[in-house]
Structures are given as C-alpha cells and as structure tokens.
Amino acid sequence: MKSVTVEDLVKRFSLEVLAGASQLHRTISKTRVHRPGLEFVGYFDFFSQSHLQVLGSKEITYLHTLTEEERNDRIGNIVKYHPPCFVVTRNQKGLKYLMKYCEEEGIPLLRTPQATNKFIELVDAFLTKSMAQEIAVHGVCVNVSGIGILLRGKSGVGKSETAHTLIRRGHRLVADDIVVLKKISPETLLGTHNGKTKEFLALRSIGLINVSRLYGRKAFQDETRIVLDIELTKWQDNALNNELELLPKFSDYMDIKIPHIEIQLQPGRDVAGLVEAAANNWYLRQQGYSAAEDFMKRLQEE
Structure with missing residues (x-):
C-alpha cells in the first residue's frame, strides 16, 4: 500500500x-x-x-x-x-x-x-x-483536443513521429517512451510521465527534442485521462475492412477497460489525421451520436 x-x-x-x-x-x-x-x-x-x-x-x-x-x-x-x-x-x-x-x-x-x-x-x-495503483507501459501519451490517447506499437513503428505531427497541429504531448498509468478510480485511468522524460520527445534521425522549448508551453501537459488505446501496426494486405461500424475492442489496464483501435501504417497514410478522427469520433459517441446509425437511418428513410 x-x-x-x-x-x-x-x-x-x-x-x-x-x-x-x-x-x-x-x-x-x-x-x-x-x-x-x-x-x-x-x-x-x-x-x-x-x-x-x-x-x-x-x-x-x-x-x-x-x-x-x-x-x-x-x-x-x-x-x-x-x-x-x-x-x-x-x-x-x-x-x-x-x-x-x-x-x-x-x-x-x-x-x-x-x-x-x-x-x-x-x-x-x-x-x-x-497513492494510486500504477504501471509503466512502453508507448506515447498525447492529448488530442482534450482527449487523452495512449499510442502503442513496436519499437520503430512511428509512435513518436505521429506524436510530433500531432503536436505541430496544436495538440499536446504528455509522455514519450515510458508512460505511467495511474488508476485514480475504478473507471478512471490517468496517463503521465515519469519525471525524467518530461517534455522530451525522441525522434529517429533527429534525436531528442524539448517540445515546450521548440513549440511553446502549450505543446505539453503533465497528465491526461486516457480514454483511447491506439495501436500502430505495420500494413497487412487485405487485413482491413471498410465496414460501417467496427465491433468494439478493449484493452485492459489494472481492470479498467479502454476502447482499443488498430491503425495500420503505410507510406502516404495520414496517421496523425486518423488519430484525430478517432478522438473526435470517440467524443461524438459520448454525446450519443453514431455515424453508422445515422447513415442507416437515412437509408431506411429512402
């Protein structure tokens, strides 16, 4: 304890x-x-x-x-x-x-x-x-338009580069490489840094950068509530479907279930834009709106 x-x-x-x-x-x-x-x-x-x-x-x-x-x-x-x-x-x-x-x-x-x-x-x-129960995971934590997201994936897949693009678009870094997850309540998962990596982002071929010094204080925040777990994976042909609405998947952290999304990477694919779309879509769902349901309703009305 x-x-x-x-x-x-x-x-x-x-x-x-x-x-x-x-x-x-x-x-x-x-x-x-x-x-x-x-x-x-x-x-x-x-x-x-x-x-x-x-x-x-x-x-x-x-x-x-x-x-x-x-x-x-x-x-x-x-x-x-x-x-x-x-x-x-x-x-x-x-x-x-x-x-x-x-x-x-x-x-x-x-x-x-x-x-x-x-x-x-x-x-x-x-x-x-x-005093919260906590664990450390490998990944990147960002805040996209007020929505906390944990970016995961194998080393070198492009997590930090995606975070960098998001920061340049006005979003915020919380932690890079080591993300500390704290269980604040049975439903609340907080993401933060371990202190040593505060404000730092490691970019391959560039090195270590301080996002607050480079892009201003608004480029960083100490902590955020995690509501989305996004895994970046390598592209696999014929692995993605263009379904109207995907079945929900979840990741489990200290018995807290977080919605899980997999984004496959391919040259030319706007991964940061997809992360933004996922964050905004999650927000709309919290407001009770489903694009798939709206679309099906229009078809039925026709």
Missing part, C-alpha cells in the same frame, strides 16, 4: 509547522481527508484515524467556545488515536492548547492560509494521485 509522508505534504502545500516538527516522517495511508466533528462530542465509532485531519473555522470556533477543561477533554480523546497529522486552515490563531497536545503526543500540527474546502479539494486530489 502506497503512502505519503507528512513532510511530502508540507513541501507540496508550503504548510507552516506549529508542532511535532520531529515527526514529519509519519505517513498518511488513506486518500481522503477527515474533518473531526462527532469525535469532539465523544463518538468514535467511525473515526478515520489513518486519515489526515483538517480543522476548519467550524471546528476551531467550536473548540474556542469550550472551557479549558472541556477543551482538553475533547482534544485529548482525539490525539490518543494518533492520527498522522492535523492541518488548521485559514491561518487561524489561538492554537496553544492544540500545540501542547500535539507536542506531547508527537503529532505534527500544520497550518495553511487556504480556505478549508479549497485545501481539502487540493489535498484529496494530491493524495489520490500519489
């Missing part, structure tokens, strides 16, 4: 450390943050003790209304479960009692100026991506 250290969180969101600075090595193993509420009145049946704990204005204001004895009792009941850390939002003040308990129990107490809901949204996304 993947985890994120409190120190990772501090660096990622520039958090202020108020207490427990020696315990930043502690790990967060759950992907969603938790806001203690019922726990302050003694109900712990569903307390998410492995989650990051966020204290917003509502929680801190409530604690401020309590007597010192009540406050110590409420906080003491929570810290004894040793959650990974507490984060106080909106730069709230008057936290000496929290700092005292966190220091005693070795729990990092952090603070951010961000609004509670915004901070939770950002942290949830960060934790989900950081």
